[in-house]
Amino acid sequence: MTADTDQDQPRKRINKGRLIGRLVAVPVFFAVFMFVPAGTWTWMKGWLLLGVFFGTIAVVYLYLWRVNPEVVVARTSSYKSSKRWDRILLALLRPALFAILPVAALDDGRFHWFAVPWWVCVLGYVLFLAGMGIVTWAVAVNKFFEPVVRIQTERGHKVIDTGPYAIVRHPGYVAFIPVAVGIALCLGSVWALIPAGLASSLLILRTRWEDQTLQAELPGYKEYTQRVRYKLVPGVW
Numbered sequence: 001m002t003a004d005t006d007q008d009q010p011r012k013r014i015n016k017g018r019l020i021g022r023l024v025a026v027p028v029f030f031a032v033f034m035f036v037p038a039g040t041w042t043w044m045k046g047w048l049l050l051g052v053f054f055g056t057i058a059v060v061y062l063y064l065w066r067v068n069p070e071v072v073v074a075r076t077s078s079y080k081s082s083k084r085w086d087r088i089l090l091a092l093l094r095p096a097l098f099a100i101l102p103v104a105a106l107d108d109g110r111f112h113w114f115a116v117p118w119w120v121c122v123l124g125y126v127l128f129l130a131g132m133g134i135v136t137w138a139v140a141v142n143k144f145f146e147p148v149v150r151i152q153t154e155r156g157h158k159v160i161d162t163g164p165y166a167i168v169r170h171p172g173y174v175a176f177i178p179v180a181v182g183i184a185l186c187l188g189s190v191w192a193l194i195p196a197g198l199a200s201s202l203l204i205l206r207t208r209w210e211d212q213t214l215q216a217e218l219p220g221y222k223e224y225t226q227r228v229r230y231k232l233v234p235g236v237w
Contacts, residue, residue, distance in 0.1 A: 030101070037102040038109025045108055045121065049186045052125065060136050070143045074155075082148035083213060089206050090148070096199035097180060104189035114190045124185025131179035138164050138171040145172060149210045151217050159220045161228065169224070169231050173207050176200070207231050 034046045064072050082090075107113045139145045141163035144152050151157050164171035177200045184192035211231055214221045231237055 033098060033101040034105050034109075037105035040109060043105065043109040045187050046105065049183065052128070052186075056129065056132050060132065063136065064139055067140045068143055071139055071145055074143070074146065082150045083209075085209055086149040086206070089202060089209075093199055093202045093206070096195045096202060099195035100180060100184050100192045100199070101187075103195055104184055104187035104192035107189040107191045108187055116185075116188050116190060120185050121188050124182045124187070126182070127178040128182030128186055131175040131177070131182060133175075134164065135172050135175035135179070138175065141165065149206070149213060151213075157218060159218065159224045161224055166228060167230075167234060169211060169228050170207050173203050174232050176203055204232070 030046075030050060034050075035041055035043060038046060061072065108116075142160045142165065144155065144157050144160065146152070164174075168174060180196040180199050181193065184190075184196045208231070211225075215225060
């Protein structure tokens with residue numbers, strides 16, 4: 001089999017229906033959770049975030065398709081069942097994350113509860129882009145990167161210890177916190193930091209439980225924890 005044929009294989013396995021469904025659903029999601037609560041379609045902070053968000057996502061996916069197409073294919077597929085505790089955590093984590101948008105829309109777009117200076121929004125974009133950079137780096141080197149906690153035995157799951165995984169054991173979670181906080185600040189909302197903080201706290205709990213699962217079930221992971229001692233913050237935890 002030629003190299004060109006090998007490169008074509010992931011493209012053939014993409015679930016196009018699921019991908020198209022997500023492309024349609026995401027703009028609807030933003031409309032419902034941002035502009036409806038804001039009470040106006042002329043909320044400029046909302047439109048600016050949309051432009052930066054979709055531009056960043058497009059660049060990230062094009063890059064990942066070049067360096068790690070297998071993970072792009074995997075993320076357009078359905079996922080097998082995860083741990084029960086993970087399903088419960090996700091049922092709490094997702095609403096907390098989604099709540100960032102309507103809370104920010106109600107705050108800055110409609111009621112103007114707490115005005116913030118422009119530099120707060122700039123800081124938000126710095127945090128958002130930094131987080132996206134970290135998660136892109138993590139996904140680029142880890143073909144087993146999935147949004148659910150499970151041992152991917154059908155894909156030959158193994159320990160990844162290169163790239164950011166040589167620094168901390170859960171770099172994807174490290175990236176999530178500045179992204180969540182950054183989105184709240186991008187939209188000019190201090191109140192939206194409440195759901196962002198709740199989502200971040202739940203993710204820290206998930207980090208602890210996922211690490212315990214990997215140590216118990218993934219061959220070689222305990223040895224990896226001896227080489228990379230910190231889960232999220234080098235020198236701290």
